[in-house]
Amino acid sequence: MNQITLKRRQFLQAGGALVVGFALAPLASAAAQQAARGAFPLRDVTDDAVDSFLAIAPDGQVTLYSGRVDLGTGLRAAYRQIVAEDLDVPYDRINMIDGDTALTPDQGGTGGSTAIVAAGIEVRQAAATARQALLKLASERLLVPVEQLSAADGVVRASNGRSVAYGDLVGGKRFDIKADAKAPVKNAAQYKYVGKSLRRPDLPGKMTGRHTFVHDFKLPNMLHARVIRPSAIGATLADVDESSIANIPSARCRAHPELRDRCCENEWNAGARIACFACPLDRAAAICPAPTTFTPRCARPCRSGTSS
């Protein structure tokens, strides 16, 4: 397979655990890798499979796997409302996992106000398809035609009074069906959850400094990096004074012709190095090729003869 055209999704399907293991191999212990695999077993994340989006546990707890992420726009509430509505389960019985590409279907990037109008439709189709599958399973279990069944709050009820819970029908097992764009969805007049202003689960953590941002993630032996850019457009790196960061534990410098980045074992030291490098950056002789338009912005050390 061509390395360049290999899609992320194919790559993960080919061996997501191996990818993770490979990435962590030089860093994490074998035990930590094993623990990571045990905690996150490989899932089917095909874009159009119901199982990629939804899992129902034996106790009726529903997990929604979302390819879009909640950036503070309330998606964790909104998607749960959509699933509650079209799967007919209580809102509080739904967990949502987002932001982990090994577990979630590829629904494209999050942005452009498309998480509801585009990706939300996929979530709704998965929920509606799953609901039809549950009605069919209940029909077989209760020996009652689907037309005489109704679903509410995670339970299918027959007109003869018999009922069966979702968890008993499919709990812990796969649906093994594709999401059906034609699966019937609720009409707006029937909505119990959609359209209501429900509590956003992220807010209390954000108000009390406990929310985990991506900057807060830690992996074993992780390094923090800062990019120091040249002070003029088109400048190239001529020299790096490594001795200027020798006093910072574990600081490393990696030179690139156009940028420099340096890594450190903690964020504080990574930031501290910026101050340290205020000096060497000035001393580094930046070469500005034909900077006529940008001459006023040119750094003092320019030696192309065109500096102001």
Next chain:
Amino acid sequence: LGTPERLSAVQAAFVQEQAAQCGYCTNGMIMTATALLAKNPRPTEAEARDALAGNLCRCGTHVRVLAAVMRVASNGTGGR
């Protein structure tokens, strides 16, 4: 100031007004608002705007932040 289980008055008002999107600027907003209300329990909207002028929100929640601060200001408790 408070915990998710026991929010301060300012934090609770921020939750009620949904005065955060990504939440990155929120801690600064809450500290500034708490300091303002401790000094001036009933600020006018102009005073609240002035106090919060240095706290920038790229998501664009300023209107909701102001609503949260004025919600606390309206009861004059000083934000605790």
